Amino acid sequence: MATGQALHGAGGKVANFGIIAAFAAFAAFPFAWMLITTFKRTGDLLDPNHNPFLYSQPPTLENLRVLFNDTLFVRWAGNTMFIGVLVVLITLLIAVPAGYSLARLTGAIGEQLGVAMFLTYLVPPTILFIPLSRVVSILHLQDSPWALVLVYPSFTIPFCTWLMMGFFKVIPKDVEEAAMIDGLSRFGAFVRVILPMSIAGLLTVVIFTFTLVLQEFVYALTFISSAKNFTVSVGVPSFLVRGDVYFWGSLMAACFIASVPIAFLYNLFVDRFIAGFTVGAVKG
């Protein structure tokens, strides 16, 4: 069965395959490179005459040992987890009801509010980090993970409200009307009927919020100053480099470990994200 507009014939197939292979290689190469580097001995790495694609010396686990024992990587991962879990909770508590309200209760104004919500997501940290750093210092949260717990929802909430709005819009209204006739209140229908139907949407919010937290860089760089309080995304580039000395093996190991597992999770949910994006963007 034809899907979409496809290239025809054997030539088309080969061209298609070539294009996909080239792009996949481009996308994945840095990660493959991280993986190769992770297991290389420093002597092997730092010899420009060695073929970098091969192991000229036997592979080693030394870089991983250094990363886990001699650096704060585990601590940063813990910080990221801690902040991530709290931000996910705050986001769920605030964005899910807001998304429902915008999808169902507020009518035409809801549409506009939804759009406004989406626009706040576009306001970049670059504009906000200077005043926010002041806010953080007034609250005496400098150099504390709590500063990030406070600030991160400012971008996860707009995004996830928008996302949830898209999910709730596609659930037929009949369902909650039936629930209300069967004896639930308006709010009860939301909590007891709509939320359980939206598990997939909620999971998507969890994954995306967590990914956004994991990726955040500017706020963490600005608000945190001592090494032990950093998140992975700032700690690794800042503190696995001593002056001009790069611990490439450990550095690449850290990058790989912090990047690839979450990508697997994300991949499971990306279709819902796109659905949310297009529903929201096209019909919003």
Added chain:
Amino acid sequence: MRLADDERALSRVLLAPAVLYIALLVGGPFVLAIIYSLTSISLGGHSFNFVGLQNFQAALRDPSFRRALGNTVLFAFVSQILVLVLASVLAIALQREFRGKWLVRLLILLPWVAPISLGTIGWLWIFDSIYSVINWTLRYLHIFGATTWPIWLGQPKLAMVSIVTVQVWRTLPLATVILLGGLSGIPQDIHDAAEVDGARFFRHMFQITIPLVLPISLVATLFGFVFAFTDMIVVYVLTRGGPFDTTQVLASLAFFKSVDGGDLGGGAAVALFLLPVLAAAAVGMLHMARRAEVT
């Protein structure tokens, strides 16, 4: 009527925390940023003198600002045009069903999902001045001799090329999946009709497929453009604006000015130069979204 049944009251109660949070942590700081940009406030200092548009005027006179502005525009435009073209090609190729598609999709998504700072470090190693795998390969293929090779992040033009490459690398996945979503939103009947009506590959592509995904792909592009325009991570990690400030962009300049230089007012003013472009992009996005016609 109880609150739980009162639609109007309920809608407000459910929405209020989100609005409040955004007002306090986006709206408030946003206004503060504007106020800061009109003052001489500095890091640790307590002076809060109103200086009018001096910060903006100073920025406009500053050659490093002008350079950063030019770089930002160049960087954002070039990277997003490349992304649009490449993502279209890739999305059309990915429409066909084949075995192992999920794996390909996972690989292609990696750069978008991975923390940008860490992915960029991967590139830092790939672009390394001595151990660059690219240079090794070029030497191996005898494109360069044993003694001369490009220093990717050390030569102004090459540094910009490197930064654009990394930005394309990390935005391409998003644009591709959004385009793919747009493509799969076109009913198969439309493609069949075009084929029966006698359209060959290019007519089909340029008169049917591309016009139909244009609105959604423009939204995706504007999205990517906003990211590229306001982001400093790639520049910060790869070059820190160097060599000699030749790759500085507005976002990184604002950061260095305010955090490293302590000039909060000046930094805020630099960052606020992003605003008109952001506003234009937002308006454009809304306009496109309204025009989307894939029914």
Added chain:
Amino acid sequence: MATVETKNIRKVFQEHTAVDGVDLQTREGEFLVLLGPSGCGKTTLLRMIAGLERQTSGDILIGGRVVNEMPPRERKIAMVFQSYALYPHMTVAKNIAFPLKAQGAEPKTIDARVKTAASMFGIERLLQRKPRQLSGGERQRVALARAMVREPDVFLLDEPLSNLDAKLRHMARDELQQFQRRLKTTTVYVTHDQVEAMGLGDRIAVMSAGKVRQLGRPQEVYDDPADTFVAGFLGSPPMQFFENDGALVGFRAENLLPKAVYSSNEPLVSFWYRVTRVEDLGADRLLYGSLRDLAPDTKMIVNLPSTIHVPLTPGEAYEFACKVNDLKFFDPKTGLRIPSRPLRGKA
């Protein structure tokens, strides 16, 4: 002008055989309807004729030429889709012009022919609109105009009326037939709606499970079904069956009437029919009941035109009869028609 012919055409999707050896030949200028329930392979067959789907085996001939290797654009066909598949970003005028542009026609010719096509369907005033500003009926006309504009040898229509409401559908059916009669272009029309099929087709091919069960004029297919599937698919209510002497006997609800209604010299078969319920529908009376002696446990519906005023009381049995020729006999195992025979143990 051309004929369409399929020779032992098969289509297998992975495990599932969608079209299972179909031989069909249209006549010049004929309106041929492919009728069958959903999933019977009729749309797949149409798409193979169009060249949108490649057959697993067999040949397709259009105008006597084998077109197996030709892409759709070279087959001189036009197709109207169930969804109409109008290009949503183009105006009506551009939609209609698209096939001509793809052929590389002169702008002047294009203009003239778009105008002709538009006036033929009465859509001149819609030319500058976009598809989403049109009603269902208007969209359907645009789709037809786009199909006829380049004067194809064959029209292929895939349930083009199914997206219209009942009232419009009546009118559209009429227009469609007039238009086909005028152009005399060979047409293959897919539908699952027997009323459409009976009303439109010169001949009907009834399909089920990938095979053509019967090909014939509408009245033939209705009156002389080749097997129990065709008999049971056509008619509303469909043909009803009871077992008798190792055969399945079928008759239509409208063929059973009170015996008193017939003139005495017709060869009749009579039954005792026990009425359990009467529904008065205005133009007809629907009787629910059973054949008291032959098949007391099988529900049988009788459709009496309201011109027959015989009083009928639920609970009572009456003597009914039908013409000998209106009883059809089928082999219960294969479902195929067998010659008529006398009923056993009739009342």
